[in-house]
Amino acid sequence: MAKGKATSELNIAIIHPDLGIGGAERLIVDAAVELASHGHKVHIFAAHHDKNRCFEETISGTFPVTVYGSFLPRHVFYRLHALCAYLRCLFVAFCMLFWWPSFDVIIADQVSVVIPILKLKRPAKVETNNNFTASTFANTFIHLNAKGIRPAVLYPAVNVDQFKEPSSFKLNFLSINRFERKKNIELAISAFAMLHSPEASLTIAGGFDIRLKENVEYLEELKALAEREGVSNRIRFITSCSTTERNALLSECLCVIYTPKDEHFGIVPVEAMAAYKPVIACNSGGPLESVKNDETGFLCDPIPEEFSSAMAKFIKDPKEAERMGREARKHAVDSFSTHTFGQSLNI
Numbered sequence: 001m002a003k004g005k006a007t008s009e010l011n012i013a014i015i016h017p018d019l020g021i022g023g024a025e026r027l028i029v030d031a032a033v034e035l036a037s038h039g040h041k042v043h044i045f046a047a048h049h050d051k052n053r054c055f056e057e058t059i060s061g062t063f064p065v066t067v068y069g070s071f072l073p074r075h076v077f078y079r080l081h082a083l084c085a086y087l088r089c090l091f092v093a094f095c096m097l098f099w100w101p102s103f104d105v106i107i108a109d110q111v112s113v114v115i116p117i118l119k120l121k122r123p124a125k126v127e128t129n130n131n132f133t134a135s136t137f138a139n140t141f142i143h144l145n146a147k148g149i150r151p152a153v154l155y156p157a158v159n160v161d162q163f164k165e166p167s168s169f170k171l172n173f174l175s176i177n178r179f180e181r182k183k184n185i186e187l188a189i190s191a192f193a194m195l196h197s198p199e200a201s202l203t204i205a206g207g208f209d210i211r212l213k214e215n216v217e218y219l220e221e222l223k224a225l226a227e228r229e230g231v232s233n234r235i236r237f238i239t240s241c242s243t244t245e246r247n248a249l250l251s252e253c254l255c256v257i258y259t260p261k262d263e264h265f266g267i268v269p270v271e272a273m274a275a276y277k278p279v280i281a282c283n284s285g286g287p288l289e290s291v292k293n294d295e296t297g298f299l300c301d302p303i304p305e306e307f308s309s310a311m312a313k314f315i316k317d318p319k320e321a322e323r324m325g326r327e328a329r330k331h332a333v334d335s336f337s338t339h340t341f342g343q344s345l346n347i
Contacts, residue, residue, distance in 0.1 A: 010040045010104040015092055015118070017085045017111060018074070019049040019058055019065060021240075022178050022207045027156040027267040028109055029055045032063050034157060034338040043103075045096055047072065047088035053209070068095040078213060081182075086113050093117040155289075156265060157341030160333050162243075163275040166251040171200045171318070173311060174253035174277075176246065176268050177260065178207040179215045179222075179239070184282075184302065186225055187259040191307035193229035197315050201234045202257075205249055208239035250275040254321050255314050258287060261302050266290070269297075270336045273328035278321055280310045290336070296328035 012035055016028050032042045042063040049067045051059050058065050069091035075081050093114040106118045107127045173192060177183035185204060192202045204222065208215050219237065226232040241249065250256070256272035258281040265286035269279045273290075279297035281287035293299040298313075300306035314321040334340070 011102075012040050012042050012105045012107065013096065013100075013103040014042065014044045014107045014109065015089065015096070015111075015114060016044065016046050016109045017048070017089050019044065019046040019054060020207070021053060021055060023176070023267040023271075024109065024265075025055060027158075027265070029057050030157060030159060030338060031107070031341060033057055034341055036063055045092050047085075047092050048074075068092045086111055089114050090117070155336060155341070156267060156270070157336055157338040158267065158270050158274050158332070160274040160329075160337045162247060163250065163271075163329075165276050165329070168252070169254055169318070169321075170252050171197075171315065172253045173200065173202045173255060173257050174249055174272075175202070175204045175257045175259065176206055176249075176271075177204075177258075179218045181214065181218050182260065184259040184261055185218075185222055187302060187304060187307060188257045189222060189225050189229060189231070189235065190304035191257070191311060192235070193231045194304055194308035195311055195315065197312075198234075200254075200311075200315055201236070202231070203236045203238065203249060203253070205238035205241050205246065247275070250277060253277060254318060255280060255297070255311075255325075257307065257311070258282070259302070259307075261285065263287070270332055273297075273325075274332040274336070276325040276329045278314070278324035278328055280307060292327075292331060296324055296331050 014028060014032060016025070019025055019028070028044065032044055035042045044058070044063060044065045046065065046067055047069040049058065049065050069088050072084070072088045072091060074084050074088075076084065089111040090113060094117060097117055097120060105127060108114055108118060173188070175185060175188045177185055179185070188202065188204065192200070208219065210216060219239070223232065223237065226235045238245070238249070250272060255278045256268065258266060258269050258272075258279055260266060261282050261284050263285040269281055269287055269290045272279050273296055279287070279291050281291050281297065281299055282302045283299035284302070287299060291297045291299055298310040300310055
C-alpha cells in the first residue's frame with residue numbers, strides 16, 4: 001500500500017466463500033463495517049449470500065455485496081466441501097479480475113488459492129487474516145513465494161465493547177461452533193466426560209441449518225456420543241443462538257473450549273477473550289496466533305486427555321480462570337479490537 005494513501009479513501013474488496021451467519025462471516029462483516037467507518041469504500045464478493053439468512057449489515061446498504069457462482073455446488077454427494085469452496089472462490093476471483101477495476105486493497109478470507117489471481121489486479125495489495133493462511137499460500141505457491149509475492153497479514157477484529165466484565169460465572173464449559181464435522185466438537189464431549197466432575201456442565205452452541213444434511217446428522221451423532229459417554233444429562237445443545245444469547249452464554253461460562261484443528265483463524269477464541277474468558281484450543285492453526293498459552297488459556301494436542309487435563313485446572317481453581325480471563329480481555333483489546341484493526345489498515 002502506498003504511503004501516500006495512508007489517510008485517504010481506499011477502495012477495498014473482501015472475498016469470502018459463503019456470506020452466511022457463522023463466526024467467519026461475523027468477522028468479515030465487522031471488518032467491513034469498521035473499514036467503512038474509516039471512510040473507505042468497501043465491497044464484499046462472495047459465492048453465496050442468502051438475504052434471508054445473513055447478518056443485517058450485509059443488506060442494510062452500508063457496503064455492497066456482489067455474488068458470483070451461486071450456481072456452483074457446495075459439495076459432491078456431501079463430500080469434497082473444501083475442493084468446492086476453492087472452485088467457488090476461484091470463480092469469484094476470476095469474475096473480479098475481468099469485470100471490476102483494480103482495488104487498493106483486497107482481503108482474502110479462508111481460501112488462499114485465490115491470491116495469485118488477485119495479485120494480477122495491480123496495484124492491489126492482497127491481505128490474509130493470519131500467518132497460518134499466509135504460510136499455506138507460501139507452501140502451495142512455492143515459486144511465487146520465492147519471488148517475494150506474498151500476502152500481507154491483517155488480523156481480524158471484534159467489537160470488544162459488546163462484552164462487559166461478568167459479575168459471576170458457573171462451572172460451565174462452552175463450545176461455540178457450527179455443527180460441522182470439521183469442527184471436531186466430539187473432542188469437547190469426550191474431554192468433558194473424562195472430568196468425572198458432577199458439578200460441571202457443558203454447553204454446545206453454534207450455527208445450525210436444518211436444510212443442511214451434515215448439520216442434522218452431526219448434531220444427532222454428538223447427542224449419541226454424549227449418551228454413550230454417560231454425560232447427556234449435563235450437556236446442553238443450542239442451535240443457531242442469537243448474538244445476544246451467545247454473549248449471555250459467554251458471560252456465564254467458566255471458559256471456552258475450541259476444538260477445530262488447523263483452523264485458518266477462528267474468531268471464537270478472540271470473542272471469548274474479549275468476553276473475559278480463557279480459551280482451551282488446539283495447538284495448531286489460528287489459535288497459535290490468537291491464544292497465549294498459559295496466559296490467556298491453554299493450547300493442547302487435539303486429544304481428549306489433554307483437553308480434559310486443562311479443563312480440570314479450571315475446575316480445581318476457578319479463580320485462575322478469572323485471572324486468565326482478565327489477561328485474555330487485555331490481549332483481545334490490544335491485538336484484536338476494531339480500533340486496532342482500523343489503525344493497522346491505515347498505517
